[in-house]
Amino acid sequence: VAPLDIAHIRSQFPVLHQLVNKHPLVYLDNAATTQKPQVVLDALTAYYTGYNSNIHRGVHTLAERATTAFEETRKTAQRFLNAAEPEEVIFTKGCTDGINLVASSFGRSHIQPGDEILISGMEHHSNIVPWQMLCQERGATLRVVPISDAGEMQMEAFDRLLTDKTKLVSVVHASNALGTINPVEEIIRKAHAVGAVVLLDGAQAVSHLEVDVQALDVDFYVMSGHKVYGPTGTGLLYGKRRLLEAMPPYQGGGEMIREVSFEGTTYNDIPFKFEAGTPNISDIVALRYALEWVEQLGKTAIAAHEQQLLQRANTLLQEVPGLRLVGTAAHNVSVVSFVIDGGTSL
Numbered sequence: 179v180a181p182l183d184i185a186h187i188r189s190q191f192p193v194l195h196q197l198v199n200k201h202p203l204v205y206l207d208n209a210a211t212t213q214k215p216q217v218v219l220d221a222l223t224a225y226y227t228g229y230n231s232n233i234h235r236g237v238h239t240l241a242e243r244a245t246t247a248f249e250e251t252r253k254t255a256q257r258f259l260n261a262a263e264p265e266e267v268i269f270t271k272g273c274t275d276g277i278n279l280v281a282s283s284f285g286r287s288h289i290q291p292g293d294e295i296l297i298s299g300m301e302h303h304s305n306i307v308p309w310q311m312l313c314q315e316r317g318a319t320l321r322v323v324p325i326s327d328a329g330e331m332q333m334e335a336f337d338r339l340l341t342d343k344t345k346l347v348s349v350v351h352a353s354n355a356l357g358t359i360n361p362v363e364e365i366i367r368k369a370h371a372v373g374a375v376v377l378l379d380g381a382q383a384v385s386h387l388e389v390d391v392q393a394l395d396v397d398f399y400v401m402s403g404h405k406v407y408g409p410t411g412t413g414l415l416y417g418k419r420r421l422l423e424a425m426p427p428y429q430g431g432g433e434m435i436r437e438v439s440f441e442g443t444t445y446n447d448i449p450f451k452f453e454a455g456t457p458n459i460s461d462i463v464a465l466r467y468a469l470e471w472v473e474q475l476g477k478t479a480i481a482a483h484e485q486q487l488l489q490r491a492n493t494l495l496q497e498v499p500g501l502r503l504v505g506t507a508a509h510n511v512s513v514v515s516f517v518i519d520g521g522t523s524l
């Protein structure tokens with residue numbers, strides 16, 4: 179792979195062209211949220227200056243343009259995750275929203291008293307709390323796979339905790355705190371062998387790793403647009419058609435219905451069944467340009483560059499007195515965590 183042209187990439191991010199504390203801005207907080215390249219900002223302006231309109235129901239020119247642009251993002255997202263069909267991509271507000279959708283819709287219809295849900299000790303709060311709430315409501319039990327000192331999931335414990343009571347396994351693909359890439363193929367294979375479905379939290383994975391939901395055979399995959407150079411308030415939930423069709427709607431409202439009467443309502447097909455109300459049209463339209471931008475750079479080139487930076491950062495950080503690196507897993511995305519003597523949060 180040809181190395182990335184870093185100067186050219188930097189030039190595409192307007193936010194980096196400023197001095198902060200009298201220094202050219204170096205932004206390292208990408209695990210929290212990424213900055214946006216010019217193509218994404220241009221897409222937002224183009225939408226609001228050219229074809230702002232509500233989607234799916236209008237028959238006028240702007241509505242058709244907006245609907246086409248919105249659905250174009252779905253096709254791009256399908257390709258980005260290698261989903262079998264665009265209908266398997268549901269637009270959400272982000273990972274948190276996607277996980278809550280699955281916990282609420284799949285969870286309430288499939289989880290029975292006595293069932294178990296398995297997560298790991300390295301989950302983000304958004305992959306803990308919705309399951310706690312669901313377990314409390316349904317009389318189910320949440321089990322947690324511990325992590326080792328190196329920051330890896332303890333697979334012997336996983337094997338022990340995964341039983342025929344386990345109905346759902348929900349784990350992070352790559353950890354935001356440690357960078358650890360989990361052995362998700364093995365987790366999915368073993369979970370399926372006991373009949374459990376698997377949700378992967380891809381918040382930190384999609385900007386670093388090639389994700390192929392069909393090759394993984396994962397049941398649900400969630401990601402946040404803002405962590406992959408797209409706008410805030412956007413996200414994707416991938417779900418297998420068979421599962422999504424068997425799930426009740428998450429929220430009621432416009433868009434998600436086929437016919438409404440006071441006696442009862444029939445629901446729309448997927449994906450619309452899960453997209454009640456006017457969505458975040460502008461930001462979802464712009465998300466397409468972020469995904470295409472990443473595709474153009476290429477995940478292989480991105481990963482190669484990041485691994486170089488990661489090695490350099492780890493080497494240099496180890497020379498800092500009083501600094502201890504946290505998380506030394508064998509497979510890592512470029513997330514670095516450390517504790518430092520006397521450090522305080524800003």
Ligand code: PMP
Nearest residue numbers: 272273274302304354379381402
């Ligand atoms: N999971 C992981 C691993 C994350 O890093 C984050 C964001 N820090 C989330 C979930 C939640 O994402 P969001 O706040 O965009 O919903």
